[in-house]
Amino acid sequence: MARPLKMKQIWDEVRDVFPDAGFKEVARIVNNEVIDLAVRLGKMRMKTHKMNVISGKMFYDLSDANTNLGINKIYRVDFLNSVDKYIMIPRAVDGKAARIYKEV
Amino acid sequence: MASTVINPESDMAWWLVGDELGLLKVSATSDVPDAINENVTDGMIIHYEGEPEERTEPEEYPDIDNVFHAPLVEVVLAKLYSNEAKDSVRRGNIEAAQMNRALGKDHQKIYDEKVKRLGVKKTDKTGGMRAIRPLSFR
Numbered sequence: 001m002a003r004p005l006k007m008k009q010i011w012d013e014v015r016d017v018f019p020d021a022g023f024k025e026v027a028r029i030v031n032n033e034v035i036d037l038a039v040r041l042g043k044m045r046m047k048t049h050k051m052n053v054i055s056g057k058m059f060y061d062l063s064d065a066n067t068n069l070g071i072n073k074i075y076r077v078d079f080l081n082s083v084d085k086y087i088m089i090p091r092a093v094d095g096k097a098a099r100i101y102k103e104v
Numbered sequence: 105m106a107s108t109v110i111n112p113e114s115d116m117a118w119w120l121v122g123d124e125l126g127l128l129k130v131s132a133t134s135d136v137p138d139a140i141n142e143n144v145t146d147g148m149i150i151h152y153e154g155e156p157e158e159r160t161e162p163e164e165y166p167d168i169d170n171v172f173h174a175p176l177v178e179v180v181l182a183k184l185y186s187n188e189a190k191d192s193v194r195r196g197n198i199e200a201a202q203m204n205r206a207l208g209k210d211h212q213k214i215y216d217e218k219v220k221r222l223g224v225k226k227t228d229k230t231g232g233m234r235a236i237r238p239l240s241f242r
Contacts, residue, residue, distance in 0.1 A: 004170035005177075008162035013177045018184050023162060029180045031158045034168045041223045043168065044153040053107075053127065053147030058139035062150075063123035070155035074120065077127075078149040079112035086149050092117040092128070 044072055053079075107144045116140070125150065175218040182211035 005013075011026045038044050049069055051060060062071050078086035109115055109129075119126045127148065129140045156167035166173055185208030192201035 002169075002171040003174065004165055005173035006162065007159050007164050007166065010166070010173070010177050010180065011162065014180050014184065017181055021180075021184060025184075026180055027160060029183050030166055030176050033176060033179050034156045034159075034166050034172075037168055037172060037219065037223075038156050041219075045156055045167065046151070047154045048149050048151050050146040051148050051150065053140055053142070053144040055141050055143045056139050058128060059121065059124040059126050061123060062125055069152070071150075071152045072155065073153040074125065074150055075153065076151035077118040077125070078151070079109065079116050080107040080144055080147045081112050082106070082108055082110050084106065087112045089112050089116040089118055092119040092126075 105143050105145055107147055108142060109140075171222045172219070175215050175222070178211045178215035178218065182208045182215060184208075185211060 007023075007027055007030065010030060011021070011023050014021050014026050047069075061067070062069065062074075064070060077089055077091070079089045081087050115130050117128050117130070119128075127140065129138050159166055166176060185204045189201045189204035189208060192198070192204055
């Protein structure tokens with residue numbers, strides 16, 4: 001059982017050796033290293049995000065430059081139905097899903 | 105606004121084009137996919153794999169499994185010793201620079217070993233043994 005450490009506890013342990021170390025500097029190193037670890041060990045976080053659907057809009061920008069979500073891979077999308085329940089919707093390989101559904 | 109889509113599982117679909125998420129509604133009259141023609145507040149939830157959250161408050165925990173929290177102290181010390189070594193070189197104190205560099209390397213080595221040891225272990229909380237259980241007809 002590993003002991004969880006708060007950012008403050010990490011900072012305190014660092015200050016035992018470097019008494020002048022600032023919290024911002026320590027936090028910056030920790031944040032960078034956590035991202036590096038997650039990428040290296042494949043320990044990305046599973047997250048969810050709610051989005052508004054806009055009439056007539058087909059494409060929703062999810063780039064890192066325009067959102068702060070840091071998305072690496074989307075694996076599921078749920079849509080709100082008429083009784084306020086989120087239902088998983090299928091992923092289309094390309095934009096011609098409409099034809100496939102009609103034939104089925 | 106609330107949604108009027110009754111069966112999203114058969115009437116809606118999504119796909120990815122570069123950095124954009126495409127959302128289409130199946131049209132009964134056309135083969136060309138159409139955009140939905142209503143505004144829906146919080147109309148969709150995307151489930152995704154993302155980078156860990158940045159922590160800026162002292163009372164927060166780093167956004168990674170707690171087995172890696174203690175090794176993070178080592179890597180912070182390694183980086184700070186490395187910075188000290190650079191400062192010592194700038195000041196012309198080569199002896200101090202060499203000492204700081206050596207200490208930095210020691211902490212980096214401890215960190216790398218801990219990550220190597222802990223990183224290969226299954227630490228996810230969603231684990232557990234899987235078994236196929238046939239349905240009971242009783």
